[in-house]
Amino acid sequence: MLTIDRYLRASSLEEAYEAAQKKNSAVLGGMLWLRLSHRHVSTAIDLSALGLCGVEDLGDRYRIGAYTTLRMLETHEGLHRDFGGVIGDALRDIVGVQFRNLATVGGSVFGRFGFSDVVTVFLALGASVELYPSGTVSLETFCGMRGVKDILTHVILPKRQVRTAYRAMRNTATDFPSLNVCAVLAEDALTVTVGARPLCAVAYRLPAAGAGTAEEIAEKIAKETVFASNSRASETYRRHLCRVLVARAVDDVYGKGGES
Amino acid sequence: MSGPLKTVGKGVRKKDAMQLLLGKPAYVDDVTPSDCLVVKVLRSPHANARIREIRTDIARKVPGIVAVYTYEDVPGKRFTMAGQTYPEPSPYDRLILDRHLRFVGDAVAIVAGEDERAVDRALRMIKVSYEVLAPLLDFRAAKDSEILVHPEESWHALCDVGADNRRNLCAAGVESDGDVDAVMSSCEVVLERTFHTQACHQAMMETFRTYTEIDAYGRLHVVSSTQIVFHARRILAHALDIPKSMIHVEKPRIGGGFGAKQTLVAEIYPAFVTWKTKRAAKMIYTREECQVAGSPRHEMEVTVKLGADRDGTVRALDVYTLSNTGAYGEHGPTTVGLSGHKSIPLYTGSLQAFRFAYDVVYTNVESAGAYRGYGATQGIFAVESLVNELAETLGMDPVEIRMKNMVRQGQIMPAYYNEPASACTLDRCMQQCAASFGWAEKYPVRRMANGKIRAAGVAMAMQGSGISGVDVGSASVKLNDDGFYVLRIGAADMGTGCDTILAQMTAECMDCSVEDVTVFGADSDASPYDSGSYASSTTYVTGRAVEKACLELKEKICALAAEMLGCPASEVVFRGREVARADGRASVSLADIATKSMCGNTLATESTSSHSSPVSPPPFMAGMAEIELDPLTGKVEVLNYQAVIDCGTVVNPNLARIQTEGGLVQGIGMTLTENIRYDDKGYLNERSLMQYKIPTRLETGRLAVEFAPSYEESGPFGAKSIGEIVINTPAPAIAHAIYRATGHWYRELPILPERIALDLASEESV
Amino acid sequence: MEITLTLNGRRITASVAADTVLLDFLRAHGCASVKCGCETSGCGLCTVFLDDTPVLSCSVLAVRADGHRVTTLEGLEAEASEFVTFIADQGAEQCGFCNPGFVMNTIALLRENPDPTDEEIRAYLAGNLCRCSGYEGQTRGIRAYLNAKKEGRL
Incomplete structure (x- = not known):
């Protein structure tokens, strides 16, 4: 059971950051996973007064506030248009609408959960994150960082000409994915991410042309990627799924995929 | 009953529907x-x-x-x-x-x-x-294990169920009809397989x-x-x-x-x-x-040996069930019986001999209990799966093989306490199911352009209607001011709608509308005795008590009316809202009779009746599943499920349909997603609905429900039961469809995508 | 902590602990329709509107409702009554325990998309579990309601 002593609705990032440095403090996201922890939190820090909820279109990129909900992303017209609907594809099977109305981008990314759909799609789209006070780092770098005490304020998604595809295997329609895969084909490169391994998603960058057939690419990625077992899937099954889903996603972005 | 039914057979709204839909306080924590x-x-x-x-x-x-x-x-x-x-x-x-x-x-x-x-x-x-x-975690090693779950002296069994705590036995037994070994040895085809079902919640x-x-x-x-x-x-x-x-x-x-x-x-x-x-x-x-720490389904391992001839005649069934009751024995001795009693008799039509043996063992896992289907679900998965395998082995259509062997109306069922199939349209259920489902088109395996495979499977099922000679249902019906009735019951409506169904029967008997009947229950002080709502008993057993109570109450009302009319009771007729002299010359309204009953009256306008049935007439059904299977991910999607049920007279078609749909979806969950796993310390993995995956509305496929009613003379208005049987066909039907799509028989539930995908992948790499 | 919110149109001020969840707060304030089914943010039984958005009240701290509008089924009876009769006509309410969350989220769906397809209905309500009905009766009820509305029968 989660217990909380004190609740702080921060009035500035400085205040939030300062409070976050204290032992047993926690920055609140959507409260969906935090709630399941058997944790004692001394100060729960709410960022809702800091204007971090919303998607800004900055011309060459989107700047997404940490308190933007997954449902807002899923239904955002600009994101849908510019990324070929891939964000909606990645998010719409997460539990239910009411859940996605609470789950935040910041919470989803900051947690770098091993089951995340959000990280897999953002990583493939070349996202970076704005941390207070450290500044901007790529999401890929952020995924490797440990013990971050900064406040994650925004996720940046660069706009590029891309073709995209998202594939996930779930044991039931709204379950955690057993594996997920995102392929993004830009002018210069094909990016493939593999998530729910069940470790944080990893990205592979390949040349846009001449990287081999979808099966070859899938085989290579499946061999290179580290997988593990949990109650949803074994390591062996995940490696197998990686071959299947990567091949399908890559076929999709090259326009060869049938529906499946 | 004479004349067409006015209320029984109508899809009336549940009496509590609007209160529940509007979220009014109604449950323990609310009230x-x-x-x-x-x-x-x-x-x-x-x-x-x-x-x-x-x-x-x-x-x-x-x-x-x-x-x-x-x-x-x-x-x-x-x-x-x-x-x-x-x-x-x-x-x-x-x-x-x-x-x-x-x-x-x-x-x-x-x-x-x-x-x-x-x-x-x-x-x-x-x-x-x-x-x-x-x-002691492995139930296969429990019998006569050195570890005793109940070593205590104070352990005791009230009934002779073959229990022995010194051997970890909660129950054991064997029964048979005919010389099963002799018949088996004379069969042209003998199949023997073991099936495993999990402790679903x-x-x-x-x-x-x-x-x-x-x-x-x-x-x-x-x-x-x-x-x-x-x-x-x-x-x-x-x-x-x-x-x-x-x-x-x-x-x-x-x-x-x-x-x-x-x-x-x-x-x-x-x-x-x-x-x-x-x-x-x-x-x-x-x-x-x-x-x-709940009371889930009994985990069972069911071994079925089936003897048949090459023409598809099923001649012998030998079933052994090992049931895991967990740490305590709740429902252990009884659930196991249904794994044989509700599966073997389906083949009464051709069966020459059967044997059914079982052991129910204690282990150090969560205690099992009663779950819809109550052992029948487990046994039917095993027997129906093996019959499907027989059909595939012989190259026969699995529908045909069932038509050839199934129990028919009028037959005595030796594996079902020698009860007769007094009302049975299983043959019609199967034929109607095949026609409505489109068996001829859906049974052949179809490879889709996207690489997925469509296939179909079939199963049939039976259950009981109450526990014969044991269950008691009672009803009290009372006339009140203005002529409305209060029906008091000890059966428990748990959402199923039994309050409404029993009110419909009261309305039918008393020739009034359902709105004129108020239902009260269940309360151990105020309700007449009822065993309770389980074992598919309420409609069949308590329903009959309602009929009896109403009949008696009518006599009392007529007696009081006769007094008011100044004539012998034999000269009045009950007409619902009034009682009239047979010659039509005078009448008194029900409201006036009710008023009279409260002033200077010595005749209680209230009747209580109990009912118990010496038989438990089985409902029957046929189920067919169409799936789409992704051979690379192993994902199985149920596209269509057709069910045709013989529950006798359908008292409320809306509620019967919803019961069926709800049962089918629970069956689909049991088959495909609801897993139970313990670690080597006996710690359960599926401790939440985040881990224990019941179907969402995206998993159900399209469900089609039809009825092929028989008329059960011993039931109220010809009714049998429906609550439990509906969970029994999905597992064998879907497992059959998966076999059709993959060539693999899955005999252990749930059938997870991982198993299918890795089985097919290993085949390919060979 | 003291919070002020508008609950079903009524402004209320109350003192809550930092870790009180909105679900418990609402039940303690007379909203018995709000049910708890899972404790893992996955069943939808506790769905309420925070401002106009359907959320899981089990996963919202009561303090976060400070300054907001919260609406439960108690506050939406008129809007709900219109369509739930169609659910009742299917018998799909069954045990009823999941109904308030299901009704709330259906209202949210119909406000957002007044003319959904069956697939859109299922997708929007995917986070509302029901163990009794098998879901199909709920979909039929909503469909019957939409048809009745289209045909001017309401």
Whole structure:
């Protein structure tokens, strides 16, 4: 059971950051996973007064506030248009609408959960994150960082000409994915991410042309990627799924995929 | 009955529908005070352990804590929590709290306090020193294991069910008809396979919960989400070792049961607290407690040996079931019986001999209980799967092979207590199912352009209607002011709609509308005795009691009316809203009769009747599933499910249809997603609905439900039952479809995508 | 902590602990329609509107409702009554325990998309579990309601 002593609705990032440095403090996201922890939190820090909820279109990129909900992303017209609907594809099977109305981008990314759909799609789209006070780092770098005490304020998604595809295997329609895969084909490169391994998603960058057939690419990625077992899937099954889903996603972005 | 039915057979709204849909207070936690003691249980972290020492002094000092109880504080008489007719077949193997802990989640101590925070704190302050023993986790190794789950002397069984705690046996038995070995050896084809089904959870949306208080008479008043108010009274009296007269049990609306609430899972803890402290108390199970310390389906391993001829004649069935009752024996001796009694008789049409043997064993896992289907589900998965395998082996159409062998109306079923299939349209169910489903088009395997495979499978099923010679259903019908009726019952509507169905029957008998009938129940003080709502008994058994009570009440009303009309009772006729002289010269309205009954009257316008049936006429059904299977990911999607059911007369087609759809979806969950896994310490993995995956509305496929009613003479208006049978066909039908798509028979549930994908992948790499 | 919110149109001020969840707060304030089914943010029984958005009240701290509008089924009876009769006509309410969350989220769906397809209905309500009905009766009820509305029968 989660217990909380004190609740702080921060009035500035400085205040939030300062409070976050204290032992047993926690920055609140959507409260969906935090709630399941058997944790004692001394100060729960709410960022809702800091204007971090919303998607800004900055011309060459989107700047997404940490308190933007997954449902807002899923239904955002600009994101849908510019990324070929891939964000909606990645998010719409997460539990239910009411859940996605609470789950935040910041919470989803900051947690770098091993089951995340959000990280897999953002990583493939070349996202970076704005941390207070450290500044901007790529999401890929952020995924490797440990013990971050900064406040994650925004996720940046660069706009590029891309073709995209998202594939996930779930044991039931709204379950955690057993594996997920995102392929993004830009002018210069094909990016493939593999998530729910069940470790944080990893990205592979390949040349846009001449990287081999979808099966070859899938085989290579499946061999290179580290997988593990949990109650949803074994390591062996995940490696197998990686071959299947990567091949399908890559076929999709090259326009060869049938529906499946 | 003469003339066409006016109310029975109509899809009338459930009487409580609007209140429930608008979220009005109706359930235990809504209708009982919140300023009462909060009761929680400290649960064992070990699968098999003895308490060396338990220290509660610090816990007791937590502000707000009123009581902490351990094994030292409870009565020493063993009892069972199974809600069954006395003497219960389930062994007396429980104490409220025991020094010996038999599964991870077993109750170690009870804590009661003023609020949840205090209770949670106190739970952490109880210091227990355990002597950890090796657990018995493999039910295949349980019989005659060195580890005894119930070594205690005080363990005892009231009924002769073959139980022996020195051998970990909760029950054992064998029965047969004909010389099965001789027939088997003369068969041209013999198949023998073993099937395994998991301990599925009912996962009703409302967890177990009970409120208790001391009433104005000093009695223990229990408000609980239970299917069995009368059994609850008896079991609580046994557990607390107090007179039954000191207990009053009632149930408000129930948020789903499916058998779970046929066991006293939550009641004894707050009841004990209230009895000891004389203070009101409430216990609300968390979902995790429901998962780890509930009363799920019995895990079973069913071995079926089938003998047939090359023309598809099924001649011999030899079924052995090993059932895992877990740490305690609730419903252990009885569930296992259905695995044979409700599967083998399906082939009465051709069967020359059968044998059915079983062992029910204790292990150190969660105690099993009653879940819709009650053993039939497990047995039917095994037998129906093997019949499908026979058909595929012989190259016969599985529908044809069933038409050839199935039980037909009028046949005596030796494997079903020699009861006759007095009303049976299973043949029509199967044919209608094939036609509506489009079996001819869907049975052939189809490879789709996207690489997925479509295929179909079939199964049939039966169940019972009440427990023959045991279940008692009762109804009281009373005439009131203005001529409305109150129907009092002891059966428990748990969402199924039995209040409404029994009101429909009352309305039919009394020639009035359903709105003229008010239903009250269930209450151990005020309701006439009823075994409770389980074993598919309510429509069939209690329904018949309603008919009888109404018949008697009509006579009383007529007698009173005759008095008013100044003629002999033999000269009046009951016409619903009035009673008239047969010659038509005078009449009195029902309202006037009701008024008269309350003034200077000595004849009670109220009747109570009980009913029990010497037979348990089975409903029958056929089910067909069409799936789409992705051979690379292993994902199975149910596209269509067709069910055709013979439940006798359909009393309320809307509710019968919803019962069917709900049962099918639970069956789909059991088949494809609802997993149960223990680690090597006996710790359950599926402790929440995040891990235990019941189907969402995206998993159900399109369900089509039709009826092929027979007419059961012994049932009310020709009705049998429907509540349980509907869960039985999905597992064998879907497993069959998966075989068609993959070439693999999956004999262990659930059939997860991983198994399918890796099996197909390994085949490809060979 | 003291919070002020508008609950079903009524402004209320109350003192809550930092870790009180909105679900418990609402039940303690007379909203018995709000049910708890899972404790893992996955069943939808506790659905309420925070401002106008359907959320899981089990996963919202009561303090976060400070300054907001919260609406439960108690506050939407008129809007709900219109369509739930169609659910009742299917018998799809069954045990009823999941109904308030299901009704709330259906209202949210119909406000957002007044003319959904069956697939859109299923997708939007995917986070509302029901163990009794098998879901199909709920979909039929909503469909019957939409048809009745289209045909001017309401």
